[in-house]
Amino acid sequence: MSVTLSSTFCPKSFGHFTRPMFSLSTKQFSSDSITASTTDDFSGCVGFLGVGIMGYPMAQNLIKAGCDVTVWNRTKSKCDPLISLGAKYRSCPEEVAASCDVTFAMLADPESAVDVACGKHGAASGMSPSKGYIDVSTVDVTTSKLISAHIKATGALFLEAPVSGSKKPAEDGQLIFLTAGDRALFDKVVPLLDIMGKSKFYLGDVGNGAAMKLVVNMIMGSMMASFSEGMLLSEKVGLDPSVLIEVISGGAIGAPMFSTKGPSMVKSLYPTAFPLKHQQKDLRLALGLAESVSQSTPIAAAANELYKVAKSHGLSDEDFSAVIEALKVRSVSGS
Numbered sequence: 001m002s003v004t005l006s007s008t009f010c011p012k013s014f015g016h017f018t019r020p021m022f023s024l025s026t027k028q029f030s031s032d033s034i035t036a037s038t039t040d041d042f043s044g045c046v047g048f049l050g051v052g053i054m055g056y057p058m059a060q061n062l063i064k065a066g067c068d069v070t071v072w073n074r075t076k077s078k079c080d081p082l083i084s085l086g087a088k089y090r091s092c093p094e095e096v097a098a099s100c101d102v103t104f105a106m107l108a109d110p111e112s113a114v115d116v117a118c119g120k121h122g123a124a125s126g127m128s129p130s131k132g133y134i135d136v137s138t139v140d141v142t143t144s145k146l147i148s149a150h151i152k153a154t155g156a157l158f159l160e161a162p163v164s165g166s167k168k169p170a171e172d173g174q175l176i177f178l179t180a181g182d183r184a185l186f187d188k189v190v191p192l193l194d195i196m197g198k199s200k201f202y203l204g205d206v207g208n209g210a211a212m213k214l215v216v217n218m219i220m221g222s223m224m225a226s227f228s229e230g231m232l233l234s235e236k237v238g239l240d241p242s243v244l245i246e247v248i249s250g251g252a253i254g255a256p257m258f259s260t261k262g263p264s265m266v267k268s269l270y271p272t273a274f275p276l277k278h279q280q281k282d283l284r285l286a287l288g289l290a291e292s293v294s295q296s297t298p299i300a301a302a303a304n305e306l307y308k309v310a311k312s313h314g315l316s317d318e319d320f321s322a323v324i325e326a327l328k329v330r331s332v333s334g335s
Ligand SMILES: NC(=O)C1=CN([C@@H]2O[C@H](COP(=O)(O)OP(=O)(O)OC[C@H]3O[C@@H](n4cnc5c(N)ncnc54)[C@H](OP(=O)(O)O)[C@@H]3O)[C@@H](O)[C@H]2O)C=CC1
Pocket: 049, 050, 051, 052, 053, 054, 055, 073, 074, 075, 076, 078, 106, 107, 108, 109, 111, 112, 115, 116, 136, 137, 138, 139, 163, 164, 165, 166, 167, 273, 274, 275, 278, 279
């Protein structure tokens, strides 16, 4: 598989939008920053499927920016606050896709992403030429290509656009989109990506966005596992883990992830931003990606085992920083 045919880093811009979007935004949009031009075929009706931890704030930002948004979620009650904000609701993905120009999907995993896109009353059933489907879930390359094939068979366009950034960046419209697929659809939805994110990469063929996302999350999962080991080791040798966090944040390996999640980890608190079960899913999918090209990934494989242990201890829905608990369990039983 060839990765990164071309990458375009695009800072925020608001070109190419035919309708003014300014009134309710949390960001400082102004009608001056919008240039109506090339997208006469884009009426601005946006579907959103899956309003969990990430989908909810993403859809909310679109609504607040003035977009005409229609939502659906398997558990309907999660849509209710968005409906109060002005969103429309349809009772299945097919109906959302049929009533919207472009439809975003933010689902848990490959199985749900396929089901919502390609299953009975799935989005593909409501697609037709001139529409677009943008899957922002984190899935593997094969799944993304499968969804793409189903969508494109209807004559519609497809873009995969998994995101880097968690709950807070989603709330703040600061996500990073890793897109690949139909360039025409990318160009059309730039204004929408700009509402939800701070930057975007266009990576070429479908699969490259999924692969990029899995590589990033493979690194992240290993970093968190390693950080957890360091925190516990520091404590066991009589150091203050809070000081360790300070030392790390001032040096070359400093990362926002350590300084934001570290203090809660010291208190054994794991408020969920990125569920541990999704991090383990991403490690599993990344290992599959590595396997497909015979790349050795022993660190990620070890980290994956740790997340599996954490899941077996009932930590699936905690934040992925709860992986540290798996090491505590090991320490107790091993000492
Ligand atoms: N949280 C984060 O920090 C980030 C997450 N991601 C990725 O984004 C995606 C969503 O994550 P997040 O919002 O955190 O996860 P959540 O678990 O909060 O939301 C998952 C969504 O998928 C829906 N869903 C799950 N199973 C099915 C199914 N079988 N059929 C239909 N819908 C289903 C859920 O519906 P219901 O409400 O009914 O359960 C919910 O809308 C995942 O792929 C994740 O890896 C990417 C970047 C950051």
